Amino acid sequence: MNSSDKFRMRTETQEGRCTVYISGELDLEVASQMRSVMEPLVELCDRILTLNLQELRYIDSTGIGILISVLKARHARNGSFTVEAVPAHIKKLFDMTGITPFLNQGGPSAAKPI
Template identity: 35%
Template sequence: MALKINKLFDEEKKVWILKPYGEIDIYTAPKFKEILLNVIETRDSNIIIDGKDLEYIDSTGLGVLISGLKRLKETDKNITIINLRPNISKLFEITGLNKVFIVKEV
């Protein structure tokens, strides 16, 4: 399945919002990484990833998230992940990434 990512900058909250649709896997992770790093370089701000329409993420995608978070932490910014599907939320729990990222149900 393909990956589509909508992105917008919320001027009021001063935060990037990324909404991935589909799957982030070994084939689509490079596109995700390019977009994530681009928004980090464009504007120094926190990032919210809305996982409502994210159907699947593998270790490659998780690695992209971790590298993006490391880059943001250099400027005291963070990634918040919201609206994860149960299967992806469980993956974050199993890997312990729910303690690395801010994961919220909205």
């Protein structure tokens, strides 16, 4: 199985919002692909940047590190960043690593700065 079979990203831009749909496995093998998509989106501070994780099956520490990098970069630019449709097994991992409070999970309250 090559990386394109196990990991996919799709970006959808609407008025005031950019949503990135991630599916498969986000790990070290596909980290550069994830970063190359996310880096230009971090700069779009006039839009809400949302990651939809509904079809994410697995994330490792490298993937979590990318999420934290995006969160920090958006916070530094006063840009909005949310995560939505987090599968239960991924949410459990976010809880165990302590990043859940820093992710605005589609709710009205802002996430804490990291």
